[in-house]
Amino acid sequence: GQQLNQSPQSMFIQEGEDVSMNCTSSSIFNTWLWYKQDPGEGPVLLIALYKAGELTSNGRLTAQFGITRKDSFLNISASIPSDVGIYFCAGRNTGANSKLTFGKGITLSVRP
Amino acid sequence: NAGVTQTPKFRILKIGQSMTLQCTQDMNHNYMYWYRQDPGMGLKLIYYSVGAGITDKGEVPNGYNVSRSTTEDFPLRLELAAPSQTSVYFCASSYWSGTGDEKLFFGSGTQLSVL
Numbered sequence: 001g002q003q004l005n006q007s008p009q010s011m012f013i014q015e016g017e018d019v020s021m022n023c024t025s026s027s028i029f030n031t032w033l034w035y036k037q038d039p040g041e042g043p044v045l046l047i048a049l050y051k052a053g054e055l056t057s058n059g060r061l062t063a064q065f066g067i068t069r070k071d072s073f074l075n076i077s078a079s080i081p082s083d084v085g086i087y088f089c090a091g092r093n094t095g096a097n098s099k100l101t102f103g104k105g106i107t108l109s110v111r112p
Numbered sequence: 113n114a115g116v117t118q119t120p121k122f123r124i125l126k127i128g129q130s131m132t133l134q135c136t137q138d139m140n141h142n143y144m145y146w147y148r149q150d151p152g153m154g155l156k157l158i159y160y161s162v163g164a165g166i167t168d169k170g171e172v173p174n175g176y177n178v179s180r181s182t183t184e185d186f187p188l189r190l191e192l193a194a195p196s197q198t199s200v201y202f203c204a205s206s207y208w209s210g211t212g213d214e215k216l217f218f219g220s221g222t223q224l225s226v227l
Contacts, residue, residue, distance in 0.1 A: 009152065031214060042116075042202050042218030043155075088154065092214065099170070100216060102147075104154035 004091055006103035014111050017079055023089030023103050024071045031092040032072040033100070034063050036085045043088055047074070079110050114138050118203050118219035125193040125226045133188040133222050135203030143208045144186040145170075145216070146178065148199040155202065161186055162208075193226045200224070 005024045013019050023032070031050055035043035047058050049065035049072060056063055062075045072091070076083055086105040092098050119134045137144065142163050147155040157170030161180040175197055177189040186205075190197060200223050206216040 033214075033216065035218075040221070042204075042220045045215055045217065048215055090216070099157060099160065100145075102155040104152060 004089055004101050004103035006087075006089055006106050008106065009104070010107045010109070012109045012111065013079055015079060015081060018075065018077045019079055019108065020076075021074045021087055021089075021106050022071060023073075023091070025091055025101075026070070027091075027093060028069040029091035029093050030069070031100075032063070032065050033090040033092075034061075034072070034074045035088040035090065037088065037105070038085045043086075046087075076108075079108075081110050081112055084108060084110050116203055116205050116217050116219035118201075118222050120222060121220070122223045123225070125190075125224065127193060127195065127226060129193050130189070130191050131193070131224075133190075133201055133203070133224075135186045135188070135219060136184050137186075137203075137205040137217075138184065139205060139207070139217070140183060141205035141207045141217075142183070143206045144180065145204040145206075146176070146186070146188045147202045147204065148172065149202060149221075150199050158188065158201075190224075195226050198224060198226045 034046045037043040047063040052069050053067045054065040060077045064073045088105045089103045090100045092100045116137045145160045146158040156172045159178040161167045167178050200221050202221050203219040208214050
């Protein structure tokens with residue numbers, strides 16, 4: 001089946017630093033979604049990407065849909081303590097029976 | 113705007129008990145999903161529904177059942193709870209037209225322990 005790879009499992013950065021996460025797939029996707037999950041809460045959608053090469057920003061977050069359609073990147077600039085959480089990527093290909101596939105997530109820690 | 117609402121927030125079951133996790137959405141979404149989340153394992157799809165009256169198995173359906181009698185509600189049923197079903201369960205919904213622009217929204221989760 002389709003798999004999404006996110007690594008490393010955990011990242012530790014200093015407040016104010018920029019951080020980049022990537023997500024790779026063995027299959028081609030036509031939609032990439034990035035989510036953040038706070039402790040005890042459900043994942044919240046950060047950025048949605050629908051076109052190869054697309055670059056989209058949401059405040060300090062920027063995500064790109066890779067031109068090969070097998071990867072996506074999320075960048076967080078000038079990190080702050082509330083950026084702590086688990087970041088998931090999700091991808092979907094087209095088709096009547098397509099379903100979203102999720103990566104295992106990256107746990108981000110931000111040191112003040 | 114309530115979005116996706118799940119109840120209960122927490123539940124402890126004994127082995128062999130049954131229960132229903134409730135999920136409702138007020139966004140008129142056609143697709144609804146149930147995921148379980150285990151530490152370090154991401155989100156695994158249990159069941160999903162593409163519309164009222166239609167359900168289908170996901171990646172890990174064993175031990176669960178669902179129904180979708182209305183667009184708004186998508187309950188998840190555990191008939192004979194087992195310790196392996198200890199997990200955090202998330203309901204989600206989206207509007208999927210088959211051509212993109214999908215955004216999946218999650219509920220706040222149900223933490224279930226089976227002892």
